[in-house]
Amino acid sequence: MTVEIPIEKWAAKVREVTLGATAAQGGTRTRTVTVGGEGTLPFLSHEGSLPHSPALALEVRDRKPDDWSPLLYRAWGEAMDDPGDWAKAAEAAGADLIYLVFSSTMADGRPNTGENARSVVRKVLGATGLPLAVIGPGQAELDNELIVPAAEEAKGERVMLGICEDKNYRTIVASAMANDHLVQSKTPMDVNLSKQLVILIHDMGMPLERIIMDPTTGALGYGIEYGYSVMERLRLAALQGDTMTQQPMLVNPGEEAWKVKESKVGEGVPAVWGDWERRALAWESVTATTLLLSGADVLILRHPETLKRIRSVLDGLRAPA
Amino acid sequence: MPLTGLEIYKLLPQTNCKECGYPTCLAFAMKLAAKQAELKACPYVTDESKSKLEAASAPPIRLIELAGADGSIQVGNETVLFRHEKTFYHRPGLFLRLTDTDGVNEVKRKAAEAEGYRADYVGIALGLDGFAVEAKSGDPAAFKAAVEAVQSVSTKPLILLAGTADLAKAGLEAAAGTRPLIHAADRDNWQAMAEAAKAAKAPLAIRSDSLDELAELTSSLAQAGLEDLVLDPGVDTLYKSLFTLTSLRRLALKKSFRSLGYPIITFPGNDTLLAAEQIAKYAGMIVVDTFDPALLYALLVLRQNIYTDPQKPIQVQPGVYEINTPDKTAPVLVTTNFSITYFAVANEVEGSGWPAWLVVTDAEGMSVLTAWAAGKFDAERIAKAVKTHNIGEKVEHQKLIIPGQVAVLSGELEEELPGWQIMVGPREAVDIGSYLKAMWQR
């Protein structure tokens, strides 16, 4: 008996987006990263083209964060004291991208400033040759205050600026257009909102080749199924030809997974949760693996060991030659 | 094409006898159409109608049930490729592999340890579904002893990893009175295995790396009268598993390829991430090699999440949740029992460091705005929750913080809760910390 493997034919592809610019392209990055371009569902390479592997980014902060899990402090050690060192360590750990996030306050508690953002970006650009994402703390006004100068400082480097959200995207998009950058378009786990924000950003004159959409996810146990299904739906819509859903997708399992009790803390939790460190790493890597399967093109991670594991997941998902 | 409720109604007796538990035949028909009821609940349906209805509802992937001494698990009967299309119905069974060469005592110890494992996740008890006992020794007596050892401490369903019919029989003997899965028949031993399975009325797994061969074997077995089958396509890498299991699911659902319309068993070994992939992508039973609560808990939660019905969101228990050990001066916040809403609010309050009382109302698992729109989160319900849980006695103030999205309820709520001051909180949970900082004086 011969079983004929069913092959799905799709009408369209995900758009390709390139982060980073080398010297030849007007930047200083040693390499660029291209994501997207999929002509079929995740990793089903026997039925469509998958020109680029998903990219793995490590999150680096402008300063040592105040409230991360002790496991993360342990993993990064002194590198966290300086964003340049941290970025270097992240590059050494095997990241494809540095996802640089500004804190809302400086170490002394004062609000973060554009001047500081500028100098951090300069430092990180100097410390690593990887493409960069430059992301605000997530408060509209402060985001704009920090991202505008940071974008200027990184002019020509094709960094991804964020976070563009429904209520605050115009300034970031404008500064991305002014300085030849990309943007991250983030919407709260909803197919239509994802699409709508891409349209709005595109309407401002931003080329679609410079928009990455972040449909948002929850961590394992904290709503991952919503993010998972929204991503599956977006990807199916993209392949069926809905042009405004064809942006590569970025999600942040690192932030989500390390925010929850299961990863963050080792005390005061049920004994049946088992060993803290193994559990925490499982939490981040299971979250990340699941999201890869639903179509993630860029994953933001926090722990270097997770990065290693997801790298090997990506190897395992590649079809044997 | 599935039948609509109206089409099913025409096939029912239309007597509204109510014996099925539904008030009218039409109501029952609509439940049947939604696959939320079973035809056998109707005592009066004619044979003719029954065969028509069953033909229309025969599952593309066969439902397989394993039973232990106490407790059982069903897998298969899936109807969609993506959970958002409807839902995934039967969670894949998670089994722990135990090996007879470890010796009876060790097997027993391991089984006992895993048997008792129970983790609570939003009020749901999660645990392993059973054990896969492996006849690694090749000795029927040793295998039998190992199965007996497991049986002595466990009532869960078993998988008998027995390479020959003799081993299988030994295992089946030890597992008498239960309904284990026999693993596995292959192109060499399938006839003998089929006999053993048939005699024990146990489902049988079929092992082959080739889908062609799997299909041939299932056809042969079906002809031999064995229909409760499970497929083991021997997938050992992330890619192979994704490719093969996706192909099998598509063949069953989209091509109605009956000879491959069975649940699938996989052996990810110690690879947690391969197991995770198989939970998301189409495994029916997953056998892991090591019992490690840290990894198991993550897999169990993932399975729970992926198999949540997208149209029936997870609910948390309505009630009063204490966050950061609140006292009588702590603020009282109210939200709905939709799990994501609850998590968002609870996490933010916890993260903010504020001690607080969180009143979770029964909004039938809807988020704040949805529940409000559907009339499940109104002043009356909130007031009822505040009263039932005696919030007035837990705090010395009379202030209640409601979500900003339902500011419109504040007036009505003041009517419903005389003496209480209704404070309108932020619209998004993220802003709770800063809201409390600005608005709440200790």
Next chain:
Amino acid sequence: MSRYIATRAIRGAHAIVGEAASMLDKALSEKGADTPVSFPNTAYYLPLILGMTGREITKVGDLQSVVEQAKGLLHPVPPDRRWTPYLGETLDSGMATLLAEETIMALRFIYGLQPELMPGFALAGGTAFTSPDNGSGPSADGHLNGPIDDIQLRSWGIQLVDGRMPGFAAIVGCAKTNEVAVKIVRELQRRNILTFLSGNVNGRSIIHQLKEEGVELGYDTYTVPFGTDTESAIYALGFAVRSALTFGGMKGGQARNILLYNKNRVFAFVLALGEVDDLKYATAAGAINFGFPVIADTIIPEILPTGVTTYEHVVSMPFNEIEGADDLERAERLVQKCIEIRGVKVRVTEVPVPVPYGSAFEGEVVRKTDMRVEFGGKHSRAFEYLLMADLDEIEDGKIELVGPAFDDVPDQGAMDLGIIVKVAGRKMEKDFEPVLERQIHYFVNGASGIQHIGQRDIAWIRISHAAAEKGFNVKHFGEILHARFHAEFGSIVDKVQVTILTEPALHAEWLAKARQAYEERNVRIGSMTDESVDTFYSCTLCQSFAPNHVCMISPERLGLCGAYNWLDCKASYQINPTGPNQPIKKQTNLDPVKGYYSGVNEFALSASHQQVQEVSMYSIMENPMTACGCFECIAMVIPETNGIMVLSREDTSMSPAGMTFSTLAGMAGGGLQTPGIMGHGKFYILSPKFISADGGFKRVVWMSSILKEQMAEQLKEVAIREGDPDLIEKIADERVCTDVEGLVAYLAEKNHPAPNMPPIF
């Protein structure tokens, strides 16, 4: 097209191109062709020339081809006898003028004549201009600004693109008085509009006027003095070109795209103050190429819409003829007019009332004991009436109280009130009046201490003691409405004027007018049919929880939540073109009885993510519309009666289907097509298209009593329409029976038509 303008612009262009040519000759002989030429601190060479021609000018010799190109764009001055010179010729002349002007300015830099020297002048915020050769060194003193540098361009560009800065004004010339000059600039600054200054009239420039009045000019004040000659206005257009290159991702030489970018995205206009000479006409013609309209405060011929700019091209507003008590008021109106003509959207962010304002206060109740005064309710009459007006007819932000305030009303007393809102906007339509009017309820409710109930002539508003003590008065309703209509409906509303009426005679008069309008609106929506339009609207607002559900909204079938009718959707689409309400072209009517339209089917397939193949607009039995969960009513077949029941959300009792509303809701919702059951809006019951494919309203055998009560009058009319005036009494409700047996008996007793109709399935 005015021959006069064409003549003057063409003449001006000839003169300036000639001047550029002779200056260039002079520079070539004095400085040599290889002398570098550039504007300071820009990577865009000479930006206008780069944008329009693609030439990267770096030395004097490069300018020759530019001047040649400018010459090529010149046309003969029209002879007196010719009456219809082409707009194209004028536009060409404008472009020639701009090329010449930029050439001239570049050459002036070589001679140290730019930025223009002005002894004693200091720029606010300094300048990035650091050429050591300009005679003043790298200081901000003693000279005007010259061109905007790239850093400033990006910083302001971001604000122009993200909307914080609504647009820019290029002012050329000299105002009537210093006082008027100051007022104009202040009005622009107040609106955050970037202002560029240049030009003069008889040697006197608005820059002189502002300097004399001590107005700070420079980057810091968003008011930049370019130069006292007309030529320096070229810097404004160089700024515009660079905006397109920087933010539009365009390349030098893509002239058409750059001009379109400016027309569509850069909200700029030229304000010509004082006499307009040939060069100003020629430069203005250049600006029109960019879609920037020109407003003059003197008498000049007008050019009304022809397509190059969005609205009018050239508008004359002779200053002394502007309505206004004094010159200051005239100046204010002049600026307002400029904004309207360019379609600049001004954002109002603050609601100027003395009480806290925000959606958090929407649900507040003002109890009788807390109340200072009420309007409407039992003891007085309040009404709200919003109507559309012409742009010229009303004044934005004008809030008028006609009649007494409530000071003399005793505590907890009542008084009559009318709120008349007039809105004007280029995209406003009469059909949007009721849509906007209904917003009054939400807007007014947002104020702390104010309670608003109802609408139209059953509005009922209370002001609390607390609010009154903080100084809240009736005029503040106007402030709220002005601010909120701009904020929420800016895309269709340009002007909002509010009149608060308490004067009895006028109140009565306007109430009558309002009632007439309400009636007309009722008739209008009542008389609209699905056949009379070619477009329905979708609503996918609920897809966040019912991911495959899409509401199809037609004139005769409102949204199932009851909140959106066809007109609402139409307006919503205008306001938010990417939002949840999208137009659906009906296209082919595949089945007029069941209501299948090819356009609706296609839209359903795509918006339901391939889950719903077909939607019948008028049937519950075959491919009925899906539902989310927000429906006001559930209709369901009762097979035993050959009819349907309609159950209201507000009815919690048992229904003859054997289930209550909440149980049935689970079956009807979730975005699935379930023939035999359907969620819908309350008013759909009254529509002639209510399940018309299945026999229509006569199929209704049972209906929640609350629906019968709420719509008693309308239902009576429906019964008459259906040819059975007693039909409503034949329909059972939960007071009659909640079971099938009782229902069947009741229908037989009352002789309801449904059991005798053709089988429903």
